[in-house]
Amino acid sequence: MDGYEFEYQCAKILKRKHFSKIKVTQSSGDQGIDIIAFKHRKKYGIQCKYYTHPVGNKAVQEAYAGANFYDCDKAVVMTNITFTKSATQLAQKLDVELWPNCPVTPFYSLPFKIMSSLNAVLFLYAVLAFLSLKPEFDFIHLPFVPDTLTLVIILTASISGIFGWSFFLCNLIAAGAYLYLAFHTLILPIYAETGSCTNIHLLSLIPAGVHLLHAGWIKIRK
Structure with a gap:
């Protein structure tokens, strides 16, 4: 171009x-x-x-x-x-x-919209999960509530993904956080017991791969 x-x-x-x-x-x-x-x-x-x-x-x-x-x-x-x-x-x-950071191809905007939606959903889920741990919000019932560390990682990944799509470092942080979540679910027995391991594992690997590819694209472009 x-x-x-x-x-x-x-x-x-x-x-x-x-x-x-x-x-x-x-x-x-x-x-x-x-x-x-x-x-x-x-x-x-x-x-x-x-x-x-x-x-x-x-x-x-x-x-x-x-x-x-x-x-x-x-x-x-x-x-x-x-x-x-x-x-x-x-x-x-x-x-x-x-x-700044105007997209140069139509393909650029499509992954951004998809990843923004996914990150927004995960961010909302993590916030609700945090609230469900407090007695005054006992009316919030979620099918699965991760441990506190995992919730922090989910928030870090989703926030970096939402607001840092145009920045190399933010994409690396988001990718690293999602990769951690993927391996975290494989290691901890609690995830296997609840039957949530497979779903979270796949959900974590997909955005991790997208953010890694996008970080590489930003680096090459610059």
Whole structure:
């Protein structure tokens, strides 16, 4: 993918986010704005940056100037990567919105949605399991309540998976936590006695593999 293709990928993302009247500007003479779009009666001037390193101040300045040229209500910089600290500070000063880690392929968003749903379910289950251990929440009845350490690991894995999908280290933490859960269920006799070993084992290995693959993909991309 090159910068030109990324602009059209960003246009597709905006469409999924319910923007309207989306227009990709001409490559020459665009005044620093690659896409013009509308949402909630506001006109957005958006610059798209397909980089292999964090985006700096120049993109923020160009988006700000270009948005003023096109009489936009909002200036935005979209990128497949992150922003430098100075770019973030300048954007806050100029009221330019920064949208980092935009997906570059449709495949990227599908695993994210699947894993987010799975992690959300596990997070909710772990919270309910914690509450069920307290006398005042004795009305919560779950088919299986793991030990406290396992619940902490489940919370760590799910939180890392939900909020850290775009970060290499968070994916490694989530993968490691899920791998621990998989082997943990094989070692402890209590899981075999309750008949929950097989289900938890499979449930742990699948997200572990996905997070490991995604961590490798992030590392290669960077």
